[in-house]
Amino acid sequence: MIVLLTDFGLQDPFVGVMKGVIAGIAPRAAVVDLCHGVPPQDVRSAAFCLMSSARYFPAGSLFVVVVDPGVGSERRVLYARGGRRAYLFPDNGVTGWLERTEPFLEVREVRDGRFFLPAANVLPKGGRDARPPASTALPAGGSTFQGRDIFAPVAARLSMGLARSRLGPVIRRWERLPFPSAEVRRSGIVGEVLVVDHFGNAVTNLPADGVGGGLVSFRGRRIGPVRSSYVSVPPGRALAVKGSSGFIELSVRGGDFSRRFKAVPGDRVAFERR
């Protein structure tokens, strides 16, 4: 199973084209969309998505992450093998938060251009019989769409049994976005908003476990104790709730916390023990 995570959105054919390339090389590969709504080039948001989602996918899944402010630079393309899943991603730190719970066993640089799409101006006539180009260079006709030219064909070939050792050399150092851990003090925990979701819930970095007696505040404003579900408060009321990814979330029952409180990632959140 190939799992796609990008910031391509669904307005354009970018995701569809990646699926076309994959189908041309690996017709039987199952391709699943994890999410394409990552804000453009927002590595932090993609890191959260990977950290909170990957463990729900079956062993053997190959995640393809294309959220990449540095596309076209010297920034490397990496392949990593975790305990039960594998990852193809740009070397920009995007797996940093995931690696806290799923440490990588092996990381390689994806370097062998024979597994990439041929240059844009020598396009394959059809997908299925597309052959690797003679050159190992990156596509000549513009290097802005590596999702199509590098990530998709490499993922497809891996799903067809290409040995990972052929991708390129094992590396020892790669980027890891540092996780902004909440600060545990005697009086409580001080943290921040990590991401805001589609419903307007603000997911924080305050762990949801072991926060029995106490109150959560948002930018100094008291929200209340940590609830275990939305219906603990009347409709329209703000609350702190044990979120589905293991962190405290700030919500409005039947409403949009982020809009009402103008919450954005980085906003200060605190839990005060009683």
Next chain:
Amino acid sequence: MIVLLTDFGLQDPFVGVMKGVIAGIAPRAAVVDLCHGVPPQDVRSAAFCLMSSARYFPAGSLFVVVVDPGVGSERRVLYARGGRRAYLFPDNGVTGWLERTEPFLEVREVRDGRFFLPAANVLPKGGRDARPPASTALPAGGSTFQGRDIFAPVAARLSMGLARSRLGPVIRRWERLPFPSAEVRRSGIVGEVLVVDHFGNAVTNLPADGVGGGLVSFRGRRIGPVRSSYVSVPPGRALAVKGSSGFIELSVRGGDFSRRFKAVPGDRVAFERR
């Protein structure tokens, strides 16, 4: 075939995670997205979607509906068997409109927690070999994402042959959103806007059949006779048209009715016989 209908949107990984959970349990299940663009917690909109769409899916399809203002409350999760399709949904009335044309033969409460995902803090190490937890309790680490923790795993297990009788007891009473039927009078029909679609078309509850001679009006403003296609009027002109779901729709040819007339669900619409 498992068919997903949610209000999760596609900005976040929620839908992707549900597919991950399903794939971990039922690797060969075909999963189709009916729609994830239902406005947050809008049961009425989801009811319309089910009513107008379900009949186009093959016999044996299992619909999974997660549009749920009451998530985490005492609100039950239900399984229903219609004549040719089956449904997994929260007991909030969302199937009420569908049941007018596809009455349910059997409805059960989904109660056996062994078929749910284990608690968030005892996450399965990998999908495929995830075992039901010993406890039958709901996930302990936050009950806000039942799509992932209850609906997806139960749907996957049903698609793998789990007998419905094992889900929980047959029930006799459940919620049904009442359909706002148009009022048929001697002089015509009086109704309302049910939903507004992506193109700005306002779908009404006025039946499209048997409305030969007469005029449609919107909030007292005359729109015109019922046309059978958009091209019956010049570009830019508003019209009433026999819609694809069997109701009269209000449209602007090549334009957006809802934006121009500020139409919203509930707005009054009338058909006057000549």
Next chain:
Amino acid sequence: MIVLLTDFGLQDPFVGVMKGVIAGIAPRAAVVDLCHGVPPQDVRSAAFCLMSSARYFPAGSLFVVVVDPGVGSERRVLYARGGRRAYLFPDNGVTGWLERTEPFLEVREVRDGRFFLPAANVLPKGGRDARPPASTALPAGGSTFQGRDIFAPVAARLSMGLARSRLGPVIRRWERLPFPSAEVRRSGIVGEVLVVDHFGNAVTNLPADGVGGGLVSFRGRRIGPVRSSYVSVPPGRALAVKGSSGFIELSVRGGDFSRRFKAVPGDRVAFERR
């Protein structure tokens, strides 16, 4: 493989319903979304999408294009066979740009209503055993959703082996949207913005090949030389770059060109040789 390209968006169940209809007729067909974010009825945008994307799909793919300002008019539904792929589309010119590189070998009018869905008011009881209606007429209950009633069932039947000759007669003339070719002058090339993508990049009709020494300008404002990747300029700076579809694109590194410069399709772009 059936590839869908529509302007339906993902807010409504339209795309899901098409997949339901296809699954009812051709349960094993692989269906891939190319894009559903084409702006409503924007034939030009869909033409660009087809032109730049089709070649990345495997031989034998069947593209289903439903972007159709003239739905319900006398406008015909066409089937075309290219060199390696096939197309089902409204006769509104949408394949015009694609045909420049993939000329059609045969074009037919899709006329035989036995392969359409039965009229909306004689809906199939279930998908799989849905039979063609006795009549060959278009659906009686509203002709506004041909994606569901014509395109989906015909595509599904083609994927099941229906001979194309049974669809309808070969035709010799059909609409082709003219491609707005850039004008090559002695001093350079003058062209325009074709489309704007999700990232705000403005894709032009200036070919990306053979534009070595020279400068690109946008509406008279100098942007700079043609770069081969975004990282050639500092973050926040506008640049012209060799785009992934073979044309020069205008971008802002880490930003949104279209928003900053209010770029829209049709805006004048020029390349001046040095």
